[in-house]
Amino acid sequence: MGVYLFVKYLKDEEFIKKFGQKLKQVRESKGLSQEQLSLxxxxxxSQIARTELGQVNTSISHVAIYAKFLKVDPKELFDFSTVKK
Amino acid sequence: MGVYLFVKYLKDEEFIKKFGQKLKQVRESKGLSQEQLSLxxxxxxSQIARTELGQVNTSISHVAIYAKFLKVDPKELFDFSTVKK
Known part of the structure; x- marks a missing residue:
């Protein structure tokens, strides 16, 4: 049980990390700094920075906000096919 | 400013509601009850029920969990094109 929960935890970490990498990738592709996106x-x-580092288990309302200001469809932020393994 | 924040709040509510509708739609398309998905x-x-009703601003780790057990790509849960307006 302990091992199972540990594995589950690791997998979530990976997902959150990939989301952060994708957010950073999209933000940079739009030519925006973290500061500009923050404004x-x-x-x-700091929350944007921590999210991009995979340190924040962000909410879907934040996903909507990021997508809105990055001018992408929210689902694009979950397309991890362009994110490094 | 008050009006602006109110509009912003409404928009987030709409996004969270659409996510819930989509989650329900995908769950039902997989022939799973809320109880089965919960197990x-x-x-x-109750959290699944409230999420489907748009009452929970869920986290991306929960998005990952739902996608895993519904056997869909996480980004499919953000494809609202099949969700009623």
Missing amino acids: LSEVSQ | LSEVSQ
Whole structure:
């Protein structure tokens, strides 16, 4: 049980990390700095930084906000096919 | 400012509601009850029910869990094109 929960935890970490990498990738592809995205979205720069590092298990309302100000469909932020393994 | 924040709040609500509708749609298309998804995912049935009703601003780790046990790509849960307006 302990091992199972540990594995589950690791998998979630991986997903959260990939989301962060994707967010960073899309943000950079739009030519925006973390600071600029912070100013647009009213999400603090430190939260954006920690999200991109995979340290924040962000909410779907934040996904919607990021997608809105990055001008992408929210589902694009979950397309991890372009993210490094 | 008050009006702006109110509009922003409404928009988030709409996104969270659409996510819930989509989750329900995918779950039903897989022939799973809320109870069955709850047993598989170890997320409580009441939380699944509230998420489907758009009452929970769920985390991306829960998105990953739902996608895993519904056997869909996480990004499919954000494809709202099949969700009623």
